[in-house]
Amino acid sequence: MSLADGTKKPVYVIGVSGKFNGAGSAGDAHHPAAALLKDGEIVALASEERFVRVKYAIGFFPYHSAKFCLDTAGITLDQVDAIAWSNDPYLAIERWIEANNSTVKKLAYSVTKTLHRSRNGIGKGLNLFDLSLKPWQEEENERSGFRVKFQADIDKIPFFCVDHHLSHAASAYYASGFNEATVVTWDGSGDGLSATIAHGKDGKLTVLEQRNDFSIGEVYWAIHKYLQLSDEGSLMGLAGYGTPAGTFDKYVDPGSLKMDFSKISRPNIGHGASYCQSLIDWLGKPRQENDEIEERHKTIAADLQKLVEDFGFSYLKRALKMTNCRNVVFAGGVALNATMNGKFARSGLMDRIFIQPEAGDAGGALGAAYIGHTRLGHELQPREMPHTYWGIGFSDDEIQKALDIVKVKYTKLAFDDIVERVAGLLADGKIVGWFHGRGEWGPRALGARSILGDPRDREMLYKVNAAVKYRDGWRPFAPSMLEEAADEFLEGSAYSPFMIMTFPVRKEKQHLIPAVVHVDGTTRPQMVRRTVNPLYYDMIKRFGEKTGVPIVMNTSFNLKGEPVVNSPRDAVRTFYSSGLDVLSIGSFIIEK
Numbered sequence: 001m002s003l004a005d006g007t008k009k010p011v012y013v014i015g016v017s018g019k020f021n022g023a024g025s026a027g028d029a030h031h032p033a034a035a036l037l038k039d040g041e042i043v044a045l046a047s048e049e050r051f052v053r054v055k056y057a058i059g060f061f062p063y064h065s066a067k068f069c070l071d072t073a074g075i076t077l078d079q080v081d082a083i084a085w086s087n088d089p090y091l092a093i094e095r096w097i098e099a100n101n102s103t104v105k106k107l108a109y110s111v112t113k114t115l116h117r118s119r120n121g122i123g124k125g126l127n128l129f130d131l132s133l134k135p136w137q138e139e140e141n142e143r144s145g146f147r148v149k150f151q152a153d154i155d156k157i158p159f160f161c162v163d164h165h166l167s168h169a170a171s172a173y174y175a176s177g178f179n180e181a182t183v184v185t186w187d188g189s190g191d192g193l194s195a196t197i198a199h200g201k202d203g204k205l206t207v208l209e210q211r212n213d214f215s216i217g218e219v220y221w222a223i224h225k226y227l228q229l230s231d232e233g234s235l236m237g238l239a240g241y242g243t244p245a246g247t248f249d250k251y252v253d254p255g256s257l258k259m260d261f262s263k264i265s266r267p268n269i270g271h272g273a274s275y276c277q278s279l280i281d282w283l284g285k286p287r288q289e290n291d292e293i294e295e296r297h298k299t300i301a302a303d304l305q306k307l308v309e310d311f312g313f314s315y316l317k318r319a320l321k322m323t324n325c326r327n328v329v330f331a332g333g334v335a336l337n338a339t340m341n342g343k344f345a346r347s348g349l350m351d352r353i354f355i356q357p358e359a360g361d362a363g364g365a366l367g368a369a370y371i372g373h374t375r376l377g378h379e380l381q382p383r384e385m386p387h388t389y390w391g392i393g394f395s396d397d398e399i400q401k402a403l404d405i406v407k408v409k410y411t412k413l414a415f416d417d418i419v420e421r422v423a424g425l426l427a428d429g430k431i432v433g434w435f436h437g438r439g440e441w442g443p444r445a446l447g448a449r450s451i452l453g454d455p456r457d458r459e460m461l462y463k464v465n466a467a468v469k470y471r472d473g474w475r476p477f478a479p480s481m482l483e484e485a486a487d488e489f490l491e492g493s494a495y496s497p498f499m500i501m502t503f504p505v506r507k508e509k510q511h512l513i514p515a516v517v518h519v520d521g522t523t524r525p526q527m528v529r530r531t532v533n534p535l536y537y538d539m540i541k542r543f544g545e546k547t548g549v550p551i552v553m554n555t556s557f558n559l560k561g562e563p564v565v566n567s568p569r570d571a572v573r574t575f576y577s578s579g580l581d582v583l584s585i586g587s588f589i590i591e592k
């Protein structure tokens with residue numbers, strides 16, 4: 001189709017993730033997000049939690065994130081060529097029935113389909129059946145979000161249900177820039193699967209294997225709930241304090257990819273528990289949120305990390321054997337395990353590695369959009385994702401207006417002055433909130449919505465944990481460093497712009513940056529290029545000129561239990577609700 005001036009009409013595809021079933025409901029734990037592509041290239045990416053200010057926003061419809069994407073492109077929903085959803089409830093129920101091999105479930109599904117097709121009122125009997133037996137209703141729920149929230153007639157817009165793990169795979173392959181790649185996905189569960197292997201080549205993605213007989217993500221979540229840590233990422237940090245002792249050896253076999261769920265997670269003992277009574281009988285009393293961390297907890301965490309890595313390497317080797325391709329890309333929640341990822345990168349098993357920075361469920365929105373583009377009949381070649389700054393941004397005028405409303409005193413500075421001022425404040429031991437440009441896509445703060453500190457001071461770790469993040473003092477922080485400093489400070493490093501791989505810190509350098517070196521001697525770096533983020537790069541460089549260390553301590557700009565800040569108002573509220581000393585926001589500096 002061409003426009004009046006003879007130019008070709010661009011193709012827009014919007015992808016969404018999550019399941020819309022009422023804000024705050026249990027949902028299926030998949031996080032709502034939105035992604036917009038124009039002719040197969042990213043325009044905007046955002047998670048709904050950032051807008052509604054509810055962590056994960058499970059059960060919400062991604063209205064605000066979808067509207068932001070559309071606004072960024074300057075279009076309305078009726079100008080979109082397709083909508084793609086990173087769930088396929090039809091495939092999910094087929095897999096569920098097959099996995100359980102249950103005559104009763106087959107019969108129940110058959111009955112619901114019959115009732116659904118009936119035209120004589122008997123269809124009301126559908127209310128007696130669980131939603132999982134009515135895939136058409138799940139699809140309609142998601143469609144209704146667009147229909148109701150946007151007040152739009154979407155029946156004329158193609159709507160694609162995209163298999164959850166295919167969405168993960170597409171999000172990694174098409175954003176990698178690799179023409180050919182081995183594609184591995186793994187998570188807790190999605191549409192009845194927990195892991196897949198695919199082969200991407202010449203823009204085509206072929207699924208080679210689908211698994212639901214093991215789930216690294218399910219076991220990880222069960223132990224996370226058993227230990228009652230603040231978030232799943234805490235387990236990686238706690239693992240560094242323990243020594244593996246074979247806790248899981250009787251019930252898991254990484255070599256054959258076998259695990260006994262009946263001893264770990266199934267059936268759950270109660271709502272929200274995610275583990276079974278057998279786990280308690282085996283490991284003892286579950287930890288409560290405010291209990292002290294015991295040695296046995298550290299051992300369990302260390303053994304869990306070993307389980308993740310052993311299963312990870314076993315499945316990776318299986319994938320490489322299937323594809324005979326040494327470029328590897330990963331997605332799915334398990335791909336957020338930075339410790340495992342770093343070991344992959346240093347293993348010598350692959351030539352190149354790419355991990356989709358929003359590897360979790362929200363990232364499925366991007367993958368669904370990619371698949372939606374191909375289902376419209378368009379070719380799609382992988383393009384490298386150079387950065388994660390696809391979220392919402394604010395002009396200086398918008399920021400100044402927000403500051404004036406709350407009568408905040410501020411100083412306005414030029415680009416070079418911000419660099420000098422913030423570098424000096426960090427060198428003086430100040431904790432700085434950093435709010436610049438468009439927000440990051442994914443869970444990692446990468447120099448757009450960050451809290452920064454001096455990595456040379458070990459006490460800085462405890463200060464930020466206690467006074468800003470309000471979390472356990474042992475939790476590690478990550479560094480942002482100039483890309484060219486990586487080899488000087490790290491061993492065996494690969495380019496890691498998304499803070500999603502760990503590397504050992506050279507022993508002779510550890511004393512220079514103690515605030516970002518974990519107890520096991522590793523760190524999880526963001527390597528910063530000037531072409532990607534010139535303001536952040538220049539500030540870190542200037543800090544290095546002042547201190548001899550071209551690295552800053554970096555963590556996400558949020559309080560415990562809250563999403564990362566999304567707006568100037570969020571930033572100001574968090575600044576005055578915490579122990580931050582300075583807020584650098586746009587061209588403005590605010591000091592307490």
